[in-house]
Amino acid sequence: MKSENYFLLFENCKAVKGISRSIICDLQLGTYIFIPNSLVDLVEDMKKYTLEKIIQKYHKDGLTKELLEEYIQFFEENEMGHYTDNPNSFPEIPMILDSPYLIHDCILEWSELNEINFPAIVAILLQTGCNQLEIRCYDSPKLEAIKKAIENLKYTKIRNCILYVQYNEKDKNKYLSFLCDLPIIGQMIIHNSEKEISMQESDKRLLFYEKHIDGQNCCGNVGMDFTVNLRHFIESNKFNPCLNKKFSIDKNGNIKNCPSMNTLFGNYLSDDVLNILKQEKFQEVWNIKKDEIETCKTCEFRYICGDCRAFMDSNFSKPTKCTYNPKTMNYE
Secondary structure, three states: OOOOOEEEEOOOEEEEEOOOOEEEEEOOOOEEEEEOHHHHHHHHHOOOOOHHHHHHHHHHHOOOHHHHHHHHHHHHHOOOEEEEOOHHHOOOOOOOOOOOOOOOEEEEEOOHHHHHOHHHHHHHHHHHOOOEEEEEOOOOOOHHHHHHHHHHHHHOOOOEEEEEEEOOHHHOOOHHHHHHHOOOEEEEEEEOOOOOEEEEEOOEEEEEOOOOOOOHHHOOOOOOOOOOOHHHHHHHHHOOOOOOOEEEEOOOOEEEOOOOOOOOOOEOOOOOHHHHHHOHHHHHHHHOOHHHOOOHHHOOOOOOOOOOOOOOOOOOOOOOOOOEEOOOOEEO
């Protein structure tokens, strides 16, 4: 151990302290590891003090040179840190998330109404600068109709599309080729399937789910399907990771924050959608941060979790479909 030097975590490795334990998120590799809470304060102090001074500061807490060497070896083995004689040469990543566009995500419930008026929806996506679209089909639509609609997205800023369709025995051999024929679709989920299968084709993913996604109540499940990357981490610190810069169009053309939420803000067939999305009332839920939500603010996973504001007791309460208890560190 180089006692005269500093030891820093790489800037893409962020420690998050929970009520009972902590994690370090590797935002580059998309992984995380568990650490005791006491180690978080030590990691922060290692930015300011040499290792020799760290031992002096924490000696009364039982930190020995041998124990500090074990911690550093642990970080090195996980490729999370490095020695330096000048910590100022490694500035922190700015926790800033900005975009010139009004909207980042849109969720669209597929219906006969929205299929007929899809050109109007495309125009809205163009106006907002939206770059990700999720299309939810609760039944088994004609794949050709979906393909025709999605091909119109090439004139927008949409760079990724996620598609949900109900399993259809007649189409079971068509799904993969359908996915590969449309470059804009990154992921296709076939729900109500006979069995669960995951297929990867280059940068595309085809998933078969046994669960039937038959309506708006199927949303809101918060589990261990975490998103560990820089954008999500920053967004969870500054905004709501589920609803920030998002709007949805339900099967009847109504504008909502999320299809599963009850509040209607208008209808794209009769109202100025751009004006709706700019309203303070519509954007109110965008700013509900995880550090403001009861229980979530004590959870070690709060900056990599998806959250849900549709199913809860109040705007600042824990999602009712989340069963994780950060105090006991168990799903209950």
